[in-house]
Amino acid sequence: MRLSRYFLPILRETPKEAEIVSHRLMLRAGLVRQQAAGIYSWLPLGQRVLSRIERIVREEQDRAGAVEILMPTIQPADLWRESGRYDDYGKEMLRIVDRHERDMLYGPTNEEMVTEIFRSYVSSYKALPLNLYHIQWKFRDEVRPRFGVMRGREFLMKDAYSFDIDEAAARISYNKMFVAYLRTFARMGLTAIPMRAETGPIGGDLSHEFLVLAETGESGVYCHKDVLDQPVPGEGFDYSGDLDAAIAPWTAYYAATEDVHDQERFEREVPEDKRLHTRGIEVGQVFYFGTKYSAPMKATVAGPDGVERPVHSGSYGVGVSRLAGAIIEASHDDDGIIWPDSVAPFAVGLINLKPVDEATSAAAEGIYERLTKAGIDVLYDDVDNRAGAKFATMDLIGLPWQVIVGPKGIASGEVEIKRRATGERETLTIDAAINRLV
Numbered sequence: 001m002r003l004s005r006y007f008l009p010i011l012r013e014t015p016k017e018a019e020i021v022s023h024r025l026m027l028r029a030g031l032v033r034q035q036a037a038g039i040y041s042w043l044p045l046g047q048r049v050l051s052r053i054e055r056i057v058r059e060e061q062d063r064a065g066a067v068e069i070l071m072p073t074i075q076p077a078d079l080w081r082e083s084g085r086y087d088d089y090g091k092e093m094l095r096i097v098d099r100h101e102r103d104m105l106y107g108p109t110n111e112e113m114v115t116e117i118f119r120s121y122v123s124s125y126k127a128l129p130l131n132l133y134h135i136q137w138k139f140r141d142e143v144r145p146r147f148g149v150m151r152g153r154e155f156l157m158k159d160a161y162s163f164d165i166d167e168a169a170a171r172i173s174y175n176k177m178f179v180a181y182l183r184t185f186a187r188m189g190l191t192a193i194p195m196r197a198e199t200g201p202i203g204g205d206l207s208h209e210f211l212v213l214a215e216t217g218e219s220g221v222y223c224h225k226d227v228l229d230q231p232v233p234g235e236g237f238d239y240s241g242d243l244d245a246a247i248a249p250w251t252a253y254y255a256a257t258e259d260v261h262d263q264e265r266f267e268r269e270v271p272e273d274k275r276l277h278t279r280g281i282e283v284g285q286v287f288y289f290g291t292k293y294s295a296p297m298k299a300t301v302a303g304p305d306g307v308e309r310p311v312h313s314g315s316y317g318v319g320v321s322r323l324a325g326a327i328i329e330a331s332h333d334d335d336g337i338i339w340p341d342s343v344a345p346f347a348v349g350l351i352n353l354k355p356v357d358e359a360t361s362a363a364a365e366g367i368y369e370r371l372t373k374a375g376i377d378v379l380y381d382d383v384d385n386r387a388g389a390k391f392a393t394m395d396l397i398g399l400p401w402q403v404i405v406g407p408k409g410i411a412s413g414e415v416e417i418k419r420r421a422t423g424e425r426e427t428l429t430i431d432a433a434i435n436r437l438v
């Protein structure tokens with residue numbers, strides 16, 4: 001992509017309304033534009049990041065055996081009357097009346113709708129286990145939308161819903177999502193710690209929240225320091241079996257959000273020098289809630305004995321759009337964002353320091369073409385501008401690599417490459433620079 005043809009609305013000034021660094025940087029780097037409180041447009045660079053995050057989430061859901069569907073954003077209220085949640089959900093739910101005076105709502109979550117789908121098609125234990133997920137916009141009319149996309153009103157969520165014959169089988173489905181979450185967040189360069197959590201309006205009796213530690217997080221957390229260094233299951237992880245061994249290292253340590261924190265137990269189980277009390281950002285949550293929806297909504301299956309019973313379910317959410325902010329909170333410096341390679345909007349920022357110089361431009365164009373042909377996403381700064389402004393913009397938008405092409409270097413056939421995360425620079429021949437990046 002040529003910067004001269006791109007749409008990258010950078011803000012030079014720090015926006016006053018932004019209280020935390022990720023929000024400031026998302027506005028300054030032209031990732032998002034607020035359209036109303038908690039409602040955002042995703043500009044080109046932000047849209048790329050969002051789709052990279054989505055792709056990782058999707059790959060790990062698929063690996064864990066979940067099956068992708070797509071449910072609508074607008075739901076009929078009657079489904080929620082069946083579960084009893086229509087009145088309980090309160091003001092966070094955006095209620096809509098259509099032209100025929102039917103009560104509708106903008107979905108804040110999808111337990112009811114997916115249960116309706118399940119009961120319409122599945123009647124035998126033979127179809128189980130089943131896990132259906134989608135990645136779709138949600139709306140929650142948050143009292144205090146803030147911190148940019150971290151607490152939006154409209155936000156993108158991955159939500160999965162598992163269906164099993166009994167509690168023992170449902171716990172295996174729960175563990176699969178637990179492992180998938182460990183892998184998902186690790187691939188984004190995040191250390192997300194699973195913590196015992198309250199179940200809230202989703203209901204149920206077993207739940208973990210995954211939190212990224214950050215001073216700007218909205219939840220207070222207490223944990224054993226060693227939980228931070230537990231092994232994340234590898235790429236070839238085998239999802240068969242009960243998976244207890246894979247999650248045990250993570251659940252063995254004390255780790256709790258303030259809602260369920262037990263100070264006495266914390267002091268009993270965690271030696272003083274290992275106690276960590278800090279704040280965190282909730283990036284995902286897993287719930288097991290048994291028959292909370294299947295019983296009132298009559299989602300039953302016949303077991304091997306022919307007896308009908310309500311299916312056992314869990315739900316599993318990831319804050320896809322919130323993650324964009326959380327990743328920046330975890331990875332930035334004074335100059336701007338530092339994208340991990342896995343979610344970077346472009347892998348390489350190619351800077352042409354002197355577009356009016358023929359030799360420099362010919363070299364830069366050649367590098368652009370070769371990298372692009374090798375399948376690398378390059379943002380090519382071909383704009384005639386001051387070097388200082390070019391460097392500042394590249395650092396601000398945080399692409400993992402920069403290739404700097406200027407008349408002096410080109411005279412001796414050389415360019416400079418810079419790793420954004422470390423600031424390390426190297427002068428290389430054009431071929432060596434390309435080899436380094438492909």
Ligand code: ATP
Pocket residue numbers: 109140142149150151152153154155156157200282283284285317318319320321322
């Ligand atoms: P929070 O405690 O932050 O309000 P929640 O517990 O209400 O979140 P869940 O119902 O568990 O949210 O939804 C799954 C995930 O969706 C959360 O873990 C979070 O990452 C994301 N999420 C929830 N609310 C928002 C929001 N207002 N803006 C952006 N992401 C959100």
Ligand code: MG
Pocket residue numbers: none
């Ligand atoms: Mg909430």
Ligand code: MG
Pocket residue numbers: 282
């Ligand atoms: Mg929460």
Ligand code: MG
Pocket residue numbers: 209282284285
């Ligand atoms: Mg939650």
